[in-house]
Amino acid sequence: MRFSANIVALVLAFSGNTILASPVARRACTVKTQRKAWEDLTDAEKKAYLDADLCLMNTPPITDIPGVKNVWDELQWTHAAQAGYIHFVGTFLPFHRYYVRAHQTLIRDLCGYNGPLPYWHEPGDVGALGKAAILDPKTGFGSGGNGTARCLIDGPFANVTLRIGRNLKAGQEYCVYRAINGVFFNNAAQKNVDKCLAMATFNDAWRCIEAAPHSAGHGGINGLMIDVALSPGDPIFWLHHGWIDKLWWDWESRKLPARLTEGAYFNHSIGGNNTIRGINDPAWVNYFGDNGTVVTLNHVLTSHGLVPNATVADVMDIGGDYVCAEFV
Ligand SMILES: [Cu+2]
Numbered sequence: 001m002r003f004s005a006n007i008v009a010l011v012l013a014f015s016g017n018t019i020l021a022s023p024v025a026r027r028a029c030t031v032k033t034q035r036k037a038w039e040d041l042t043d044a045e046k047k048a049y050l051d052a053d054l055c056l057m058n059t060p061p062i063t064d065i066p067g068v069k070n071v072w073d074e075l076q077w078t079h080a081a082q083a084g085y086i087h088f089v090g091t092f093l094p095f096h097r098y099y100v101r102a103h104q105t106l107i108r109d110l111c112g113y114n115g116p117l118p119y120w121h122e123p124g125d126v127g128a129l130g131k132a133a134i135l136d137p138k139t140g141f142g143s144g145g146n147g148t149a150r151c152l153i154d155g156p157f158a159n160v161t162l163r164i165g166r167n168l169k170a171g172q173e174y175c176v177y178r179a180i181n182g183v184f185f186n187n188a189a190q191k192n193v194d195k196c197l198a199m200a201t202f203n204d205a206w207r208c209i210e211a212a213p214h215s216a217g218h219g220g221i222n223g224l225m226i227d228v229a230l231s232p233g234d235p236i237f238w239l240h241h242g243w244i245d246k247l248w249w250d251w252e253s254r255k256l257p258a259r260l261t262e263g264a265y266f267n268h269s270i271g272g273n274n275t276i277r278g279i280n281d282p283a284w285v286n287y288f289g290d291n292g293t294v295v296t297l298n299h300v301l302t303s304h305g306l307v308p309n310a311t312v313a314d315v316m317d318i319g320g321d322y323v324c325a326e327f328v
Contacts, residue, residue: 029324033104035246036328037121038140038239039133045115046139050156053235055111057160062110063305067170069163071106071306072233076164078304080229085288087228090203090272090295092210093248094312096241098301101315101323103238105307117325119242122188122217129182129220134239141236144180150223151175162224162233176234178223185220187212197251202259203272205251214244246327249318260316262297274299 041049057072068074079086079099086095100117107113125132135143142155152158157176165171196208217240218225224234231237252259272295274288289298289311297313314322 027321029319029321032319033325034116034328035242035325036116036118038118039121039124041116041118043139046118048113048115049118050141050235052107052111052113054156056106059110065304067164069170071110073162073164073170074304074306075103075106076162076230076233077168078302078306079232080164080166081168081304082302083229085275088210088276089274090206091274091299091301091312093206093244094299094315095301097245097248097315097318097323098310099303100238100241100245102303102307117242118239119246120217120236120239122185122213122240122243123190123193126186126189127182129180129185134236135180145178145223149175150177150179152178157235164230164233166229176224178221178225178234181220181222184222185216187216188220192216193247196247197254199251206248206272209244209247209251213247217243245318249327252316252318
C-alpha cells in the first residue's frame with residue numbers, strides 16, 4: 001500500500017483550517033462510558049449499537065471534506081487521508097484510541113446511542129471464527145462475503161454503499177466486503193496477547209500489539225478490513241480497534257501511573273517514530289507538534305473537524321477527562 005506526497009498535500013490544502021483547529025475546553029469526566037465485550041451486550045443493546053452505525057451512514061456530512069455523502073464516509077476519509085502517519089508509528093495506539101472515541105462521540109451526539117461501547121474479545125474466537133457471535137447474521141455484523149466481489153450477503157450492512165477510494169476521492173461505489181480467514185486469525189491467540197502485555201517498554205509493546213493482535217483481526221475478517229487506508233468502512237473495524245485499545249490499556253494498567261507519563265513511555269531505545277517509510281512531508285511533521293522525529297505527549301491527533309483535535313496527552317488515561325471510559 002502506498003501513500004503519495006500528493007495525497008498529503010491535498011489533505012492539507014483543503015482542510016488547513018479544520019486540521020489546525022485548537023483543542024476546545026472539555027468537560028470533566030463524571031460518568032464513564034462502559035466498554036464491554038460484544039457477547040456481554042444484550043440483544044437489544046446490540047441492535048441499538050448496530051442501528052447507530054446505520055444511522056451514521058444516513059446522516060448528512062458535518063465537515064467540508066469533498067465527495068462524502070454521509071458521516072460514515074467522513075470517518076472513513078479521515079483515516080484514509082492520514083493512513084501513512086497513523087500506522088507503524090508511535091501514534092498508532094494513541095491515534096486509534098482518539099479515533100474510537102471520535103466514533104463513539106458521533107454515534108452518541110448524532111444518533112442518540114448511549115449504551116455500552118462494545119469491543120471484540122478476539123482470542124475467544126480463535127479456532128472457531130466462523131461461529132463468532134460478532135459475525136451472527138441476526139444479532140451481529142453479518143457473516144462473510146460472497147461472489148467475486150465478496151460483498152456481504154446478510155446482516156445489517158449487506159446493502160451499505162461506500163464510495164471513498166484510495167485516492168481520497170468519491171469514485172466507484174462499492175460494498176462492505178469480507179473474505180473470512182480463520183488461519184490468519186489464529187494470530188489473535190491469547191499467547192500472542194500475553195507476549196505483548198509482558199513487554200517492558202512502550203515501543204516494544206506498541207510494535208508487538210500492532211504486529212500480531214492488530215493484524216490478526218484485520219486479516220481474519222479480510223477483504224475491506226485488510227485495506228490499511230479504507231478498513232473503517234467495515235463496521236467491525238470499531239470493535240476490532242476497541243479490542244486493540246483495551247490491550248494498550250491493559251499494558252498501561254500494569255504500571256500506573258508511570259505508564260501515563262512521557263518518561264516511562266518514550267525514553268526507551270529510539271522512542272516512537274512519528275513518520276514512516278520516508279513519508280515526511282514538512283507540513284504534516286510540523287503540524288504534529290513533536291518538535292522532532294519522536295512522538296511526544298504534544299503530538300496532535302486530528303479527524304479533520306469531525307471532532308475537535310486532541311493530543312496524545314489527552315488520550316493516555318482511558319479513565320481521564322478526554323476518553324472517560326472503563327472496561328467492565
Ligand atoms: Cu488504522
